[in-house]
Amino acid sequence: MFEIEIDRTACDGIFACLARDGRFVEDETGLATIDADAEGVIEVARDDERNSVVATVEGNIDDAQLAAQACPPDAITVREVDT
Ligand code: SF4
Incomplete structure (x- = not known):
């Protein structure tokens, strides 16, 4: 088990992350978050x-x-x- 932490102060919405890991998604504010419904995601x-x-x-x-x-x-x- 592991944790992914996204520092939303540093995040600038370039979305290089989305191309590498499908669990990353854009949220309503234009920053990255993790899809709570993605396979293997226990909690966000x-x-x-x-x-x-x-x-x-x-x-x-x-x-x-x-x-x-x-x-x-x-x-x-x-x-x-x-x-
Ligand atoms: S969108 Fe993803 S790659 Fe871009 S700054 Fe935020 S966390 Fe990093």
């Missing part, structure tokens, strides 16, 4: 204090790491979590 939570989205995900971590590497402003953090 907003952290308004940190202005971030944190998704808990099971399954393929490789695509998420590719999305993080491709993000120009480094807005994506991927970290493994204990179950």
Whole structure:
């Protein structure tokens, strides 16, 4: 299991992430978020204090790491979590 965190202060809506990982989607404000209905996505939570989205995900971590590497402003953090 792993978490994907998107720093919405840093996110600039270029959407390099969408091309690498289909779990990333554009939200109503034009920034990236994670599709709560995508396969393997357990939870998507907003952290308004940190202005971030944190998704808990099971399954393929490789695509998420590719999305993080491709993000120009480094807005994506991927970290493994204990179950
Ligand atoms: S690639 Fe990074 S900056 Fe661009 S939309 Fe995705 S998270 Fe935001």
